[in-house]
Amino acid sequence: NFGFCPHEDPSVTTMPSESVKAIGEGLKRLRIKGRMALVIYPHQFGEQEREAIEAFLKPVDPHIVSIQKVYGLNIHTGPYAILLEKRKEWK
Template identity: 55%
Template sequence: MKSMVEIAHAFLEPCLHRQAVCVDATFGNGKDTAFFVECGARLVYAFDIQKELIEKRRGDFDERVVELIVDSHAHLDRYVDKPVDAIVFNFGFCPHGDETITTMPKESVEAVRKAIGRLRKKGRMALVLYPHLFGEQESDALERVLRRIDPHVATIQRVESVNTKAGPFVLLVEKKAGETGRESETI
């Protein structure tokens, strides 16, 4: 069976082409950024608040293709001014890292709102949510926001394991309509 990250990647892959613009909103160890690059994306914006994680992988990516940004994903509108084909979030903490440095509900909601506004029509976004210190509040807040989106603007699905209470799950979003380039007025 596929992991939630593999499900997210399979969902995003149809949007990836030679001119694709992507956002890895939670860089961590850089695996999602590497996935976008391997799939041929033209430009990847990769965000993390932990400078040491960005610096550890800086030499692994062509700076003409990957823009590594030490800042919160809540500020993605300061850096991303193009319509985006694919966006991925992994909410929680960096695996094998400091578990006290986590994504936070308020910033995550702000980031997702801005990310939806940047998605082009037929663009896709995957949100992988892991259990962590603020995980329950974060997932509740994100789902409240996503439930308010008009189904004519985006289709949203939740994928989860039935027999694990605290396991990760993924929310998959495909934009159907709406203006690209600013926060969606529907949320």
């Protein structure tokens, strides 16, 4: 999850650069055919974080990592998910 911990201090949030680094490290450790779900919540730095994560993932070759973006059809401000499936080794 990216954003803040529900029912906790909302000023303590994930940060864009740390989030992108964590995703890259996670992809290195993920096995082939392994899956990862990223849930992006709105928060103080949410727009910058969303932009950073999507900019990091958008150019990824789909033969290496399959990426899907899933969001509520009738919810415009809520969280959404990015689903990843590793197909080949990540460098």
